[in-house]
Amino acid sequence: MNTTDADGRIRSWTLEPSTPRFTPPPGAVDAHCHVFGPQAQFPFSPKAKYLPQDAGPDALFALRERLGFARNVIVQASCHGTDNAATLNGIAVSGGTCRGVAVVDPAISDAELDALHAGGIRGVRFNFLKRLVDDAPKDKFLDVAHRIARLGWHVVVYFEADILDEMKPFLAAIPVPVVIDHMGRPDVRQGPDGADMTGFRALLDSRADIWTKVTCPDRLDPAGPPYADFVRSVRPIVEAYPDRVLWGTDWPHPNMEKVLPDDGGLVDVIPQIAVTAELQHKLLVANPMRLYWPEEA
Numbered sequence: 001m002n003t004t005d006a007d008g009r010i011r012s013w014t015l016e017p018s019t020p021r022f023t024p025p026p027g028a029v030d031a032h033c034h035v036f037g038p039q040a041q042f043p044f045s046p047k048a049k050y051l052p053q054d055a056g057p058d059a060l061f062a063l064r065e066r067l068g069f070a071r072n073v074i075v076q077a078s079c080h081g082t083d084n085a086a087t088l089n090g091i092a093v094s095g096g097t098c099r100g101v102a103v104v105d106p107a108i109s110d111a112e113l114d115a116l117h118a119g120g121i122r123g124v125r126f127n128f129l130k131r132l133v134d135d136a137p138k139d140k141f142l143d144v145a146h147r148i149a150r151l152g153w154h155v156v157v158y159f160e161a162d163i164l165d166e167m168k169p170f171l172a173a174i175p176v177p178v179v180i181d182h183m184g185r186p187d188v189r190q191g192p193d194g195a196d197m198t199g200f201r202a203l204l205d206s207r208a209d210i211w212t213k214v215t216c217p218d219r220l221d222p223a224g225p226p227y228a229d230f231v232r233s234v235r236p237i238v239e240a241y242p243d244r245v246l247w248g249t250d251w252p253h254p255n256m257e258k259v260l261p262d263d264g265g266l267v268d269v270i271p272q273i274a275v276t277a278e279l280q281h282k283l284l285v286a287n288p289m290r291l292y293w294p295e296e297a
């Protein structure tokens, strides 16, 4: 399978996702996905750590249709740096069915933040993965977190389990709701009572407004489908914190080109981690609506 084109641009998503067996409830939100380009219109950042093929809004909406979702939250991916134009374009062409999370230069002005809000942005992302970003200045991020409070936004934080302890004072100081991407990337092979999951639960217990995305079995479970370790580790999180969990495809799965995830298969994990219709509705509809479309929730 060749996932690199003649220009060295990588495709990390399958062109043939299966149709899931699970039918999401009406109004379901894919609360973590990205758009890449199109590059001719929205060039990648000179600091990008990966160079993907185009994965624009049309492809995103076609996938959404196939998977049975109604809305998306587009999260600015590191390959676009702090220029949110591609994300804003995805939102703009969605007819109100997308909102977004931006990555901003800490020197951004209040007027620029207002423009992002008008464009459908409802949060900022702080990325701490060294393979994705050159630096993550906590003091400047905290300043941004204070400045977005007036807009009613939240902060999305992406880090891996090995730095959870050192992240705690920073996370505690954030004055707005906090969403942790992919549960802080635990080793799910340890199971629900292992050090990574119990450490993460302690973080969730530390304040009532820390949410998390119960996402990415493909990244977190090296055994692959049916992602049994992911399911047994994550189901207790959904059951213990049913009002603070979000779900997303993570399409177009940046950096996952070695084993392309099947998006339909990812959707079929949902009823295994959220086993009742009530939990599924909270995870896929009520929770993301509260965070991203509060005026409708």
Ligand SMILES: O=C(O)/C=C(\CC(=O)C(=O)O)C(=O)O
Residues within 6 Å of the ligand: 034, 076, 077, 078, 079, 127, 132, 158, 181, 250, 253, 254, 255
């Ligand atoms: O899609 C994700 O959540 C994870 C990513 C990519 C990413 O976050 C980014 O490019 O900003 C990863 O682990 O490579």
